[in-house]
Amino acid sequence: MVSLKEVLKGKLSDEELKLVRRSFDIIGDIAQVEIPEELKSKEKIIAEAIMKVHKNVKVVVKKIGPTAGEERIRPVKVIAGEKRTETVHIENKFKFKLDLNKVYFSPRLGSEHLRVINQIKPNEVVFDLFAGVGPFAIPAAKRAKKVVAIDINPYAIKYLKENARINKVENKIEAYVGDCREVVKKHKWKQKADRVIMNLPAHSGEFLDVAFYVAKKGAIVHFYYFLKEEELFEGAVKKIKEAEKEYGRKTRILNKKKCGQLAPRVWRVVIDFKIY
Ligand SMILES: C[S@@+](CC[C@H](N)C(=O)[O-])C[C@H]1O[C@@H](n2cnc3c(N)ncnc32)[C@H](O)[C@@H]1O
Structure with a gap:
């Protein structure tokens, strides 16, 4: 800035x-x-x-x-x-073509994208449930075995596919337009993911069932959420613990941190957790 x-x-x-x-x-x-x-x-x-x-x-x-x-x-x-309003943004050495009036994009998430990408190992299958134009999914595909990228916005997936070609990872990405819950259930990908990325902080709490459905035993989930200062971090951990009970699988919190400010005293947070 x-x-x-x-x-x-x-x-x-x-x-x-x-x-x-x-x-x-x-x-x-x-x-x-x-x-x-x-x-x-x-x-x-x-x-x-x-x-x-x-x-x-x-x-x-x-x-x-x-x-x-x-x-x-x-x-x-x-x-x-x-x-x-179309441009090409470079983040972490990857190129992202996007139109500001057609898709979500924030240039402030570059270091958070990189933090997650750096954890990915070569044998992993990564599910990005809210992929946008691919700032997690495309660099993830460079490192992982396979990435499944889903977005409800057809323009986001159009750009994501183009960005996959520009960054030469199209052979490792499967991209789907649609609601992530419907896409995942339609393809019957039960317990397929080693890692699940959930960057829809305003609503990701409503999609934890999707993460639990695709997550293999031992999978890591990166769960983004908006919290007021006074709710840090309990508001988000509570959601995960409720899902743990509902879906009958144990979880372990690995990391919790702030990764941006939405408004005064309102934070974007990320909770990394394991599902067993
Ligand atoms: C906050 S953006 C994150 C995009 C990208 N992961 C990033 O880090 O820049 C959330 C994305 O989720 C998509 N989305 C919203 N609801 C969805 C749903 N039910 N299923 C799949 N994608 C959804 C939106 O179209 C948007 O592109």
């Missing part, structure tokens, strides 16, 4: 500068900014200042709504530069 205020010093009044959000994300060659309503008339100045300082930025978009819907898309509008 880059300080937007630094870029805008001298171009906006001190009062206006106070309204500018502190930082912005760069995804591929697209800068994604938040413009408060009071600065709407200055959005072009803000966008052009960004492009002047960051020569690699070819498009500036502003967020025009919250992350929403099953597909977890955060809509954006182009305010400067080329008229497109």
Whole structure:
């Protein structure tokens, strides 16, 4: 992230500068900014200042709504530069083609993606239940025996397949469009996974049955969840313990950590656990 205020010093009044959000994300060659309503008339100045300082930025978009819907898309509008919302983002040396208005993508999860990927061993079968454009699934396929990647958003799977080709792992990835529960049951993949990735923090608690269904004895699950400060980490552990009882299999918590902030006092957390 880059300080937007630094870029805008001298171009906006001190009062206006106070309204500018502190930082912005760069995804591929697209800068994604938040413009408060009071600065709407200055959005072009803000966008052009960004492009002047960051020569690699070819498009500036502003967020025009919250992350929403099953597909977890955060809509954006182009305010400067080329008229497109598709780009290629490089993360951990892998290339990810994506369209900000068609799929979920956060450039802030790179180190978390890498933490999980680094644990994968060559003989593993990995299930990524909420795969998006593949930031876990594609690097995982470089290391694992096989990756099953599922997403309900057809655009996410279209990009994931293209990204598999770009990164030369298409022979190790099976990609499916659909609700992960339906896809997994349809293919009768009972106890097939050595590792299950569940990055849908707003709803992953509702899909623990899917993880328990595909997990082999000894499989590791990476369970992402949103928690308020006062619920850390019990709110998420409670969900896992409830599932343990419901599905009659033991679990062991391996690791729990914060991996990003959603709002003041609200965290994205990950719990890694084993299913026996
Ligand atoms: C938070 S994104 C995570 C994407 C990717 N794993 C990442 O780390 O960037 C969650 C994804 O889950 C997908 N999704 C939501 N509900 C789903 C469901 N029931 N079955 C499969 N995918 C689902 C969304 O379309 C979205 O791409």
